[in-house]
Amino acid sequence: MTISIYDTLAGKKVPLETIEPGLVKLYVCGITAYDFCHIGHARSALVFDMIVRYMRYRGYKVKFVRNFTDIDDKIIKRAAEQETTCEELSERFIAKFREDMAQLKVDDPDIEPKATEHVPEIIEMIQELIDKGMAYPADGDVYYRVDRLKDYGKLSGRQLDEMQAGARISVNEIKENPMDFALWKSSKPGEPTWDSPWGPGRPGWHIECSAMSRKYLGDTFDIHGGGKDLIFPHHENEIAQSEGATGAPFARNWIHHGFVTIKDEKMSKSLHNFLTIREVLADHHPEVLRLFMFSTHYRTPLDYSEQALHDSALGLERLYSCVAAIGELSGSVGGTSAISAEDREKISGLVKRFVQAMDNDFNTAHGLGMVFETVKDLNRIRQQLPSDPAAEDVEFLQALSCKIRELCRIMGLLTEPAAEYLKNRQQGELAGLAISSEEIEKLIAERKQARLEKNWGRADQIRDLLLEKEIELKDSAEGTTWKITKKG
């Protein structure tokens, strides 16, 4: 069995075949740093975090590069608006991005190069393209000669003439062909600028990724990733630049993830329908957001709603509760063994089924289904355990519980001690309520006394009183516990 991935270039699922056995070279387009990141950016980070973790879980070494674009039209514009420098602005938002990633517990890539730190490599590549006749200087700019690459458009499935028939192409008198795109832009006064053979200027939008991926991963590497909206023109142009300059194939496989939508529309600044990562994290545990993201396949659009996050929070609690309950079990040698061979076999198949699901283009939704199915079985078995469970049974359940944690960790789930998570969740929610845990405990003690006296009226009264304050009581043999009620 091997991992199969949906490759945008091939237009179908292909087996992962790395250039060097056992090593995956991965380049992902990171953010343009000029504003806070929204949850669409979070999806990108989370998806590739999961993909890298899964490939490592499956035994691959992964060299993961994700860049920062820190020079660009939007950055220049925003810096001017805020009366600051491009450098200050981009550094500020790179720092914010790092904070967001830390909150989400996203692992750092191996290399995080910045465009402004690779201007010599960029200039060198542009010069190669000019030397090969693939690009031409014009008035201090340099443009890529799009019709010189025979298969331009192969990634996005477009033909040059079809695109030219479209209405929305920027008119620019100095270009030979309206589809030609800028590799180098001459700088206006006050803009960041670097010296170049074509005069002072700055890199165009796409060239930095070509130059940086080449530097860190070589002319040809395994996988290039990003959001679906980057397919055209960004990734198409990267291919044109890199293959035009090196003559070698660029990335072998392309992974593109879907968007986060709100009310089924793509989040975007112009529609004002985006939520920043920090806004969402203010109200939701990072693992809740992760479970939400991974309950849908990465290529499918994901519609954000508070209801969906709420459902995910319950799902996560279900996972943690199962792990916590199993952690509390203890068995004894010579105790009663009660787990059937059938159950043992079924549950033991979890890892195999999970891997099958994930090998199929990182189908986390399916993989999570396998985990939840096992949780259901584990809960049932635990409930049916005799009062003197055998040590071997308890060990079996605990071993499975460990497996669940191990698999969930690929998605960044169940990373906290279960009891702690459940307790923190409770206290976090309590902060928003009009009652303290001391008061609750006091009422529980009073109710316990009432129940001993079989004063059911008073006992129920206390329970209802707490319920009004959104506290739900649970009686069990070990005593009474409480939790916040699940409200909408």
Add this chain to the structure above:
RNA sequence: GGCGGCGUAGCCAAGUGGCUAAGGCAGAGGUCUGCAAAACCUUUAUACAUCGGUUCGACUCCGAUCGCCGCCUCCA
């Protein structure tokens, strides 16, 4: 206009050319409980947008239709 994707139960969401169409949330009944809650058990799609075609057999392949969305301009 060009290119691409999607349409599965109340909601979210996997999946397969034929074997019981995963899982989560919500709902119903039950076990447990003084009564509850939690947990567990059972249950909830004669059916996978519509219409045709291929096939012994399609939700799964092909074509058309309708609806939704994305890219073609900055975008994760």
